Amino acid sequence: MAVASKFSRRFFNNPFPLFSFHFSSSTASSLPPPIRVALTDSVGRAVFATRSIAAADLIHTASPAVCHPSSARPACYACLASLPHSQPLRSPFCSQHCHQRSKGYYDVEMNANWVAFDDYCGTRGLKYPFLVKRLVCMVISGDARSDTLDILQPANFTPEMVSEMEEEFVLLKSAFTKALIGDEHIAFLTKQWYINVLARIRINAFRIELAGGPYEDLLSLAVASVEAEAAVGNAVYVLPSFYNHDCDPNAHIIWIDNAHAKLKALRDIDEGEELRICYIDASLDRDARRELLFRGFGFQCNCHRCLHGD
Template sequence: MAVFSSFSRRLFRKQFPLFSFYFSFSTVSPSPPPIRVALTESVGRAVFTTRPIAAADLIHTASPAVCHPYSGRASCYSCLAALSNSQPLRAPFCSQHCHQRSKGYYDVEMKANWVAFDDYCGSRGLKYPFLVKRLACMVIAGDARSDTLDILQPANFTPEMVSKMEEEFVLLRNAFAEALIGDDHIAFLTKQWYINVLARIRINAFRIELVGGLYEDLLSLAVASVEAEAAVGNAVYILPSFYNHDCDPNAHIIWIDNAHAKLKALRDIDEGEELRICYIDASLERDARRELLFQGFGFQCNCSRCLHGD
């Protein structure tokens, strides 16, 4: 998908059995977040409030299922936080905690020679294959399951698009094989697995833009995230990917110092109201918004703002 601003993301239309449940994501209090996920007839899976939420309240936070920094950015290899100038390049972690929690997949990655894979993806401006590489390392290390992202909605790839992914897949698998990682450890790494994971990453990856510092109000955070131009990498989440789109959203995802996402209320929200975020730059004109949403996410936006021509 195209990379959009942090006023962003995700629509889900895949049909699942009817469900309604709570997620135990971290919040500012030990109580569960005030949300439930349910299946709707109009937009499929959606997130709803279970109590009134005040403007600027933190609804919940979420850690990424998988993330990866952009090449050339001085970012922690684990949480994408900025590295200090004194941080050694051979240990690209912001803290001992990040180093320890990432040791498994990082050790796997360090066994392989990634020059061919990195050069191929870098020369073509490809970012999402690096997330697939990270997830593959996590699976090999036992830090994640091979079906970690299966719950997420996949993009639809044409046969031509799939054929273009053949070489990057071969380079990825060869890097592991040449590192003498046993066949039993990479049995999951088939071309079909690669395509399936990439299809989910394509429409569910968030571009992480850190605003940094301390902000007193939500407006300042929103403005800072747009003006900072501080994109440090990409990440895929589970719960934040369940939020549907609206060009006049009632919630917004922000990142302060690392890839831990914070879902904040943009206005007062009633109990039972659906929580929605904006996948693109909300300041664009209607036709531009609709075109971006159709090209990037495959749907025609019929939110109230678009229907009224705003």
């Protein structure tokens, strides 16, 4: 028998879209979109230019499908904008707009006890389970679908890795169950669903560094040798996740004030050319780059720069 939910219907209605992207309006409206996504025989999905794109042009922007602030720096619960250190924890929003647009899943999260889950993940340095927790809250509140991230490429997990996820899943589901959320609202939350979502987050999560630090595109990898304190959080996007990697990219992704991503051209791009970003710190030497990419993404980089020993 389902436990009666203590949430009112206002938790399950939200007028705001989950995520979106749009193209630069700096060109005439009669022009086609500057990019298209297509399947390739060699690398799966890829992003291609539908027309010439000039260096420094804004290609498109994208809002995250799901994001979560870092525990190291105060950031807005909804958009990851930096917050003053003096701002009370009971009001973790940068604006009334962010408060309103995330109220549904914020209320879901705040009505559960996360001490055991947060302690477990925190002591082990785990970041991705917090993104799963946020997504579950969004699904429960009606702000997202349970299959939101299914379109993204998943990582491959070994049986040992799956076994290690058992306890964090149990703690996650237990928190919702103890919060008296009805069974009908968490029927999707199975161990297999948790693993499938985590597999997609693992290789598609971006580590969000706001402008003021380096502009290089860095993905949130457990193996990345970067300072956690430099990031305001992590986020997963749909369209930006279709960009393939190159150690000498022709595009990059930046964040100015919050997790609203901007994809910009690094140099002139020809019509039909594939747009690629760099998943890691491009200043690393070739061996370090290839090892990091193999460990984090499971592929051996054969871009022009790597093949020529740079």
